[in-house]
Amino acid sequence: MADTILDVEGLSKNFGSKKVLQNVSFSVDRGHIVGLVGPNGAGKSTIMKAILGLFSYPSGKISIDGRPVSQTSHQELEKVGALIEYPGIYPFLSGLQHLELFSNDGVTRDQIMDIVDKMKMGSYVKRRAKTYSLGMKQKLGIALALVNHPELVILDEPMNGLDPQANKDLRTIILELAKQGTTFLISSHILSELEKLIDDLVVIDKGQIVYRGDTAALESGETKLMVLKTADDEKAKQLLSQNGYQIVKADDVRIVEKDDTRMADVIKLLSNNDIEIEDVSHVHNDLETSLLALLQNDKVKES
């Protein structure tokens, strides 16, 4: 059995009469990078807050390293670093002072500066945070989550506001730390970025888990598509479906590729009917497409 660092079992949570989480269960293996995705309001931040002991929950069990975590038992949170929703920042302190304030006694100045360098915050870290831009604050929030070298790092939409370079830097840091054994639970709506990082995926919709597993498995259920651009797309679609091809609803012409689908046949059919082909390409389902399909087809009901 794999070494589990975080285990969530049967977690439920209501806000008033609204069921925000229903029987949520998943576990996170040590050293893995796990993505937590789902639509707005699905309950991602709520799950993360529950893990961090920020509120009580009526039923369920959360444990870190096998020991329970709840609002009334915080001991294991010593091993956790987090950024939830948006970074909380004191405008009258500098970035460096924030890092000093929240760092444990064992953390040296060199270790703090190391994170500052990696996040490329050197040029402004001594300035008061009041003057920071959105992305600068976000970087500080991430640095704060990492400063005590936690075993488990929980990041809620960490790419929020970061420029492409900062995104790449963050990815490098996360991958490097994961290689050294740090575990990450990351939620994000930027699936193209998330895809480059994660080993496993947890998908949540309306407070319920709809997928749990590795990313490869989700994407292998994919359909390959042949995408055509023609002089007359409408006519092409009609013609192709009359000839037994399965067409996907889209602006351009998308044919579902089966084992016996051959490009030569398609081209021949269209040119025989005087439809000029401008471009042909294949698309693989990426995480985004797979996810959208999954969320469209799940049978989760609002409650």
Place this chain on the structure above:
Amino acid sequence: MVTLVRQEIFKLIHKKSTWAASVVLLVLMTGIAVMSHNQPNTFNPQAMYQESFMAVPWIYLFMIAASASIIAMEFQYGTIKELLYRKYYRGQIIISKWITMVLYSVYFFVLALAYSFILKLIFFSGTFQLDETYGAKHTVFAQTVYYSLTQFVALWLILSLVLLLANLFKSSAVAITIGIVGYFALSVVASILAILIKKWTWLKWNPLNMMNYPSQYISPSLKSMTLLSTNELLIGSLVYTAIFLVITYFVFKRRNV
């Protein structure tokens, strides 16, 4: 807990307002001392000294603002989550804030007493003697220290209420307003209060009446208005402070963030 208090103090000393308040206090005390020096008949030097050159109302003002903001700023800046998702418990967080404010208020009173002493040496070295009683029970110096202690008790009655309000409303503006209005309105409503207390004597146990503790300590004749002995006022103040702090503790523990 020591770590938490240290962190709170770190935040406090890196706020500009913390230092500005101390400087303003010293400047205002100096101003009063100069006035008393120039017009000793209007501003009796010994009386001024015993009131720490009017430092107390300013200390009230600064402490009310600081107590409201030490709670409300965490909600305002969204830093409350960061404070709470560590290995520490909510109870520890709120208690560390109280301890910090107690230390800060002690700092203010010590500063005011020490600076009053300096002002006395500079402006009134021959005017009156600190170790004389001038017919009172205690020496001038002892009298000043005791009066500061009674003020400290009354200050914490207000601060415990301000801390509770800041927790309930998550807004320093509301807490500061009620705290300051509550304190300064006392002189305004005092006469109305006296009439009401005469009519319904049980009203003498209301918290506003307890705020008369320092005044009654100085002029015991106030008993005819408060209908409580000085010691009853002291105990009443402490009990109300404890009640407000306990309510705050539970409000903070149950708060959703």
